[in-house]
Amino acid sequence: MNVFLTYTVLGLVIGASYAIAASGLVLTYATTRIFNVAHGATAMVMAFVYWELADNQGLSTWLSVLIVVFGVAPLFGALLERWVIRRVADAGVGVTLVVTCAVLVGLIGAAEKIWPPGVHQVQQFFAGHGVTVGTVRITGNELLTVALAVVVGAVLWAFLTFTRLGVAMRAAVDDKELLALHGGRPNLMSSIAWAMGSALAALAGILLVSSEPSELNYISLTLLVVNSYAAAMAGRLTSLPRTFVGALVLGLLNAYASGYLWTGPGWTGFREAIPAIFLLLMLLLMPQAQLRVGRLAGVAGVRTPEMRRVAVASALVLLAVVFGNAVLSEVNVNRMALGLCFAILALSLVPLTGFSGYVSLAQFSFFGVGALTVAKMHSSAPTAVLAGAVLAAVAGILVALPSLRLQGLYLALSTIAFAQIMDTMVFQNPSLGGFGGSLTTKRLDMFGYRFTSDKAYALLAAAVFCVLGAAVIVLRKGRYGRVLIALRDSPAACATLGLNPRTARVAVFAGSAAVAGLGGGLYAGLQNQVGSTNFQFFNSLPLLLIVVCAGVTSVSGALLGGMLLMALNSYPSTQAYLFLILAVAAVGLGKQPNGITGWLFSLRDNPLGARLGLGSAGIARGIATRSAASQSSASGGAVTVGASGENAEVEA
Secondary structure, three states, X not given: OHHHHHHHHHHHXXXXXXXXXXXXXXXXXXXXXXXXXXXXXXXXXXXXXXXHHHHHOOOOHHHHHHHHHHHHHHHHHHHHHHHOXXXXXXXXXXHHHHXXXXXXXXXXXXXXHHOOOOOOXXXXXXXXXXXXXXXXEEEHHHHHHHHHHHHHHHHHHHHHHHOXXXXXXXXXXXXXXXXXXXXOOHHHHHHHHHHHHHHHHHHHHHHHHHHOOOOOOHHHHHHHHHOXXXXXXXXXXXXXXXXXXXXXXXXXXXXXHHHHOOOOHHHHHHHHOHHHHHHHHHHHOOOOOOOOOOOOOOOOOEOOOOXXXXXXXXXXXXXXXXXXXXXXXXXXXXXXXXHHHHHHHHHOHHHHHHHOOOOOOOHHHHHHHHHHHHHHHOOOOHHHHHHHHHHHHHHHHHHHOOOOOOOHHHHHHHHHHHHHHHHHHHHOOHHHOOOOOEEEOOOOEEOOEEOOOHHHHHHXXXXXXXXXXXXXXXXXXXXXXXXXXXXXHOHHHHHHOOOOHHHHHHHHHHHHHHHHHHHHHHHHHHHOEEEHHHHOHHHHHHHHHHHHHHHOOOHHXXXXXXXXXXXXXXXXXXXXXXXXXXXXXXXXXXOXXXXXXXXXXXXXXXXXXXXXXXXXXXXXXXXXHHHHHHHHHHOXXXXXXXXXXXXXXXXX
16 A cells, blocks of 8 residues: 555656646647647756756755746747747648747757756755655655646636636637737737746756756656646647646556556566557547648749659769769768668658648658668568568558547647657567667668678669659659648548548558658668667657758758758757758748748749749749739638649659
């Protein structure tokens, strides 16, 4: 009985921390309809700020808490809303997820620069104080955590339900113009919501690091708060009472699993995956999303090239690799080959996200399935790489089938849950066929030729990318590509015409996963040794950010995205500049959804580009598009040109 009580107390404390963090997520989503992926990173940074004030600068503990929770964090949240979130407030779910991913990556990079790895520890609140229930000792820190969770939940619920300001904050989501007509200030309401959400993230981060004093870690602390996603989904991102109950249930499940499940690597992975499993269950219990009528407002995509230009562009890519092999050092040739493998991974997002509009945060998991297959088969035959692609496609189907009833944000969160389950229960678990530590791999042997040198492997990766890129463009030009675009723009209209959106979603997930798995198999051969740390689900966040900012609607964007991801991993000294470029590109997605390559291709559609002969046809098409949109608007129609509408095309 005492053991049960001990784990119950532990679970309630963990759940209370999750409840505070989840309350901040619910607050910002319920008042602005933007899901803040960077909520955990905000908690991490504010925990470091608290350590800086309390331990490094010598301020008192309580004064440090007040400064962080009521000063630094709200100011950060308000500035974030003013200069970043407000610019993409009317954009789609994919854009807002990418922008908050950019904030997450930027906060982690800033924390690593400001507080280099070292000893960063905080002390418990009310150390040495507590109460005893039976034989169980409940510390003062644990009592404080539970009490604050109850107070925060009650105060927030009362604030949003009964106060004029709280009602106005919720009204800003439904109709900003109507609120403004009644004297409200929608932008101010949004700033207050993000300030309060950041304050709650800071409080949760401080309580989490003080509950079990240990060295502050950038990634692990961020991921602890990510577990609060599951609690927020228990309340469907709208109900604070249900969120509070869901957080407590999640905390108790974690505690009981730690105390009563058998020890061993398999069960350890299961315990670590409990928040992800809980999140997936909550998502599957959500009501089925209704088919959306009408198209998304946006801009036309970049042009689809003729196959002759695709062949020329492919030849130029291969010539660039040959030139790189001649002038680059051996280390940089290896990095170039790595960038091409990442480009294949990025290419897997073009049909899935660029054409279909489905946001996936599990691509690195599919990448890992391909690498794991090659490593387990320990073969140099091409069949090993192909087998990895097939198994990755099966994994893609497993992701698509349970989530057929989900759309938008909920679909993206389901892919996060799948990726975390794969990371903890498979990749890190040798008893279930995972990597365990690390596994050696062999270079590919094709037609009697072994690609042992990095130069030959870079050419191989470039050739595979060009072939797959051409296949993606052919797909976009064909009937199935038009079906994907149409399903994204208006699923209801497609269903009326007899198209099956479920079959199309499963197929595009399977194909995308297969491409990622093929890239993972090539990556495994290049590295000669791979392990579970290479395929952590957290890596999918910067991947999505980079590819969307580079241009997820084009093959050129995938190539640029792969090289940027390689640079981010291979050149630490350039990370600050890359983060700056990505931050600017992410904020600019509201105006140019096609990313950096979209800005480059748009040169063909401006007067200077016309004088230079860069695209009179593009200008004519742009005028025709705007004219069609104007006619639709004048006739009262609800249809506008979508970001991936019938005019959305791909540049080689």
